[in-house]
Amino acid sequence: MGSAVDYGTALSAAIRSLPPKTEGEVTPTPPSGTPPIRIERAGSVDRSGKVIRLTNGAAVKIGERNITGETAIIDEANDRVEVSGGASVIGAGDDIQAERISADLRFQRTSLTDARFRLGPSWFDGRVTDDLYVRAGEANGNERGYFIVSGRCTTCGESHPHYHLGADRIEIFPSDRIILRGARINILGSTILKLPALTIPLLENSNPRYLPLIGQSRDEGYFIKSRFATPVGSREVVDILADAMSRLGFGVGAEYTNNSGTSRIYSLFGNSPSLTASQNYNGKLGGGNLSFDGIFLRNNYAFAPETTTTSLRANYAEGGFNLSGYRTGTSTSGFSSVAESVSLRDRRTWGVGNSRRDQRTRGGRGLITDINLTWNRSQSRGVSSAVESERMDLRFLAQQNLGAVDAELLYERSIPISESRNFNNNRDRTPILSFKSDGDRLGWFPTKPGLRFDIQGSLGEWRDPVRQRPISRFFLDSGISGSRRVGALSTSYQTRLQQGIYSDDTAQYVLRSDIRSSYQFGPQSSLNLTYRYLKPVGFTPIQADRTGRADSLSLDASYQIDPRTSLGVQTGYDFYSGFRGVTPWQQVGIRAEYLAPPGLTARLFIDYDTFSSVWNQGRLDAIIQQGDLRLTLGTRYDARRSVWGGVNAIIEGFRAGQITAAALFDYNGYTKQLDSQQWQLIYDLHCAEMVFEFSDSRVGFRSGRQVGLFLRIKALPGGSPFGQGTRGQSLIGLGG
Secondary structure (H helix, E strand, C coil): CHHHHHHHHHHHHHHHHHCCCCCCCEEECCCCCCCCCCECCCCCEEEEEEEEEECCCCEEEEEEEEEEEEEEEEEECCCCEEEEEEEEEECCCCEEEEEEEEEECCCCEEEEEEEEEEEEEECCCCCCCEEEEEEEEEEEEEEEEEEEEEECCCCCCCCCCCCCEEEEEEEEECCHHHHEEEEEECCCCEEEEEEEEEEEECCCCCCCCCCCCEECCCCEEEEEEEEEEEEEECCCCEEEEEEEEEEEEEEEEEEEEECCEEEEEEEECCCCCEEEEEEEEHHHHHHHHEEEEEEEEEEECEEEEEEEEEEEEEEEEEECCEEEECCCCEEEEEEEEEEEEEEEEEEECCCCCCCHHHHHHHHCCEEEEEEEEEEEEEEECCCCCCEEEEEEEEEEEEECCCCCEEEEEEEEEEEEEECCCCCCCCEEEEEEEEEEEEEEHHHCCCCCCCEEEEEEEEEEEECCCCCCCEEEEEEEEEEEEEEEEEECEEEEEEEEEEEEEEECCCCCEEEEEEEEEEEECCCCCEEEEEEEEEEEEEECCCHHHHCCCCCCCCEEEEEECCCCCEEEEEEEEEEHHHHHCCCCCCCCCEEEEEEEEEEEEEEEEEEEEEECCCEEEEEEEEEEEEEEEEEEEEEEEEEECCCCEEEEEEEEEECCCEEEEEEEEEEECCCCCEEEEEEEEEECCCCEEEEEEEEEEECCCCCCCEEEEEEEEECCCCCCCCEECCCEEEECCCCC
């Protein structure tokens, strides 16, 4: 069903363009943006001043909507319309029946009396998967949603619903939640539970679950976990967390979320009490934006047992100004550590006015400055040792477009504040002056499509990491790049020459070359060659200028046999390795694909180790589907050890009567055991379903066994993410 705003817009067009015409006549086309209106049927049409009355059976079509009723009254002076006597709206997704429909177009409000209507998934932006059926003694709608008095709602489309949720007041917000005040849960005609308030969040994902969960795990024992959404105020909601665990005790917490962030606190009472608190905020402050994240963990059994951890991060940004900081700390019985930092950054453009003309004509000529000042401190203390470090980092960058060239000045330095061990200032640049340009701007080469020349040079002071002293460096970097296509053959290349001269009487130049060529001999068939050459000559004392050697050719070929089948091979030849007496041929990979969805999809990959002259490993992934039944298979074969390293399988969509089953298996061929398995049985109750889950994970994070049983309404979000553990971790691997 369309929103109340859409309905009001359509009726507004009717009010402003409806003259006293007779049945079947069409009014002149209304202004652009409003739908045309046509009187389809009326026993009589009367006009009295600004009031138009249709009686004895009225039918009006506005755009795609057909509105009918015994009588219709349109008040042009007050922008109001009222349809009564078995009123209904059909079309454009609307399905409304009511004794009376009244719309106030001036304030975009609609009210219904003794109404029945349906809200489809599109009205909720896909947050529900089926229709929501609503009955209301009174209902008022606006751009926020529906506000209902003495109503009930259900997702069951039967004439006698299996369940419904009744309430004294119901508030439906399509992008947020449904709130029922004075709620009554009715199943099979009997009220089984009354609540002062009930909230149904309309989340786009399945976590967190607003469903009681009963089960057993290794670290928690047998448990019951519940989350209840409790409204506070007109629209705000607090989630109440209540858990009972046989091994850990009772857990109680609360979580509050609004447009600015989320606050959460959770405490565990028992043999090993713990406390978790977190806060994140993101909102406007003055003319900028403030964000804040904080977390406090004390003896958290899942993440850091017997440890106290704190983390605080804040950031304020306004235009080019940014102020940020963080503090993290960890404390145990014998060790503690703290790391903290405050950073100030200011980026500005000078010499360019605020007018559009200045931005357009001088936008590239302004002086840009970027200043970054950061204070860092770290401290750690053990039983018999303590380490502390404190420093100030300064970075200044200035950039100026001089027309033919771009100039850049960089000053970067780390300054120790306290006596620090292992202080490293190898990144110091005090300062560096750089210039960069290209052939077009310098006018050295005529403009030629597909060819580009660029050059940059710099002179400055760096830091010798070995001798821990300043060293001057002159560096020149120039390159030519281009691309060309002739028929099915395309080629691109890039060649660079880099020369460095240093004040300690050393020098180095580096030759770089990358050439890529591709020949397309079919829609999905191609031969690709890549040649890479890299050679440094000389010596450099600066770590950033050091590079390795390369002289290699790589090949990747793909051939499509038919629309479903394709083959591919990839390998390489290292000329430099051959010169050193090492096997020059690189690993050979062979791949094959067979795509015949939805019945079968398979991918095979095997590789040959040329250094050891043995087949290394192979992998086969396949999806087999027959109707609703789907098998996803992943295997890895270790050819070196002649063993299946890992096999995992997911079976979904198996149906037997009202039961749907799914299963997951992850087999480790090295240990000859199942690393994890998961079973899920769903019993269909028409509009709801009973879900049984069994998970057993022997390795990895939160290993152990867990059993869950819960009831859920199918159309509402909050399902179980099959294939994931309790913390969202994947239960699938490939062994080893």
